[in-house]
Amino acid sequence: MTYKLIDGKAISDQIKSEIAEEVKQMIANGQKQPHLAVIIVGHDGGSETYVAHKVKSCEQVGFKSTRIAFEDDVTEEVLLAEIDKLNRDPDIDGFIVQLPLPKHISEEKVIEAIDYRKDVDGFHPVNVGRMVIGLPCFVSATPSGILELLKRYDIPTSGKNCVVIGRSNIVGKPVALLMMQKAYPGDATVTVCHSRTKNLKEICLQADIIIAALGSPEFLKADMVKEGAVIIDVGTTRVPSSETKSGFRLKGDVAFEEVAPKASYITPVPGGVGPMTIISLLRNTLLAAKKTIY
């Protein structure tokens, strides 16, 4: 089969231009510049890279951005006070707290402290609950990025068997809920598999669409995939590499070389789902600035 590569980088660049155009119009109309704040705690390499990338993307689309950094010994109290300040600041349209947080700080408490109307990461229970019910809300980045890719490539989903591997709160569960909703993309028959699943290979072989989000490099092999399946790879595990400057490279959950020839569409890693996650954040911030949802 000749597979088609789903180019998340290209789609992401295209959507960035669309957002930049809209921001330009907003400002020309005398509206306020959208403003995203990002809180980062400590010096985790991955987190610093992600946050730098988010700040840079804000610049690219014409958003104002504020980066607020704390050392990793910051108290929960101080962090919650900062969140409260951002909740009240009328210039801040949306903000996120980059995860993970140091162990002495409760991620649950932090997420619930964010005003759900500024929760552009879509992690607050109100946004999660509204997504389940099918109400307008901030959908979290990865699930929303996956749906956008399916949409931009016109991939049919109605009545398709969609297998989601992984049941995490930030990918597996929400993407499963979105894929089963009465909408496009959606209307799929969705199966959620995880570590306790016994007949995974058999289940995957019946899938028209596989969303692999378990975080295990090259887990999905060719013998688990039906000819013509659509493969969405959410995995981004850093593995050591002597070939890159950084000393590591990203590996997906799919054994790309062997799976691609059987697929109709497939996302690469990097350059597939990854670049889309930033798009969802930018889009949620734009929606917050325009007060479209709340």
Next chain:
Amino acid sequence: MTYKLIDGKAISDQIKSEIAEEVKQMIANGQKQPHLAVIIVGHDGGSETYVAHKVKSCEQVGFKSTRIAFEDDVTEEVLLAEIDKLNRDPDIDGFIVQLPLPKHISEEKVIEAIDYRKDVDGFHPVNVGRMVIGLPCFVSATPSGILELLKRYDIPTSGKNCVVIGRSNIVGKPVALLMMQKAYPGDATVTVCHSRTKNLKEICLQADIIIAALGSPEFLKADMVKEGAVIIDVGTTRVPSSETKSGFRLKGDVAFEEVAPKASYITPVPGGVGPMTIISLLRNTLLAAKKTIY
């Protein structure tokens, strides 16, 4: 196969006794009597029966209950004002608004107006979202009743293939999420099927557990069920009947007579999932009174 009937009525009576015992202890310890309020709008026959049953069940377990009735021409404004009053009333531990509501009133607005800490129906986005994330919350009645039945009958769920037929917000989606969570009951491989599903029979034949919640009488036939499957019937469609005083009887989504001989466990209708829904409401009210969750 000799099937085992899942006796929801017996389990429900047993749990009522357990709750009544706990309430007696609470009052003996000088604690406040748990207090549930129920708002009913109009004179829908089904709703009036349900509400009467809820009020009676409160009596049976020693709760105080308040029934607040509005005519079906009540304005949304008046209804929301009553909700606000109940939100502020410290004697009311939990309350529900019996659905459906007349068309001129937004159910969404009504549900979101309820303080989630008193939302013992578990319909508020905060409770739905917390359920998805796996945080303590008020779980809605039917999903929680189904899990309780599986638990009381010691039915294994880990690694089992569970097929949910129906994707409603009050049954299909939440029960699917609960069955996939890392817990018992749960840890199942869950497939959600619905009107757009193409190969339903094939999918059902692979199921160890089938939860039928589509509201189509006797939809699930023997040829869709694997020998030894566990069958949970959530359907309660009223069909006309000359054999009952009321002039109708309840029909489940399962063709019981033909499916039962193939099942290992099966719930009857009535007397299966139905009686359990009231239990979840009582239990949520007790949790609210004890401030266990919020």
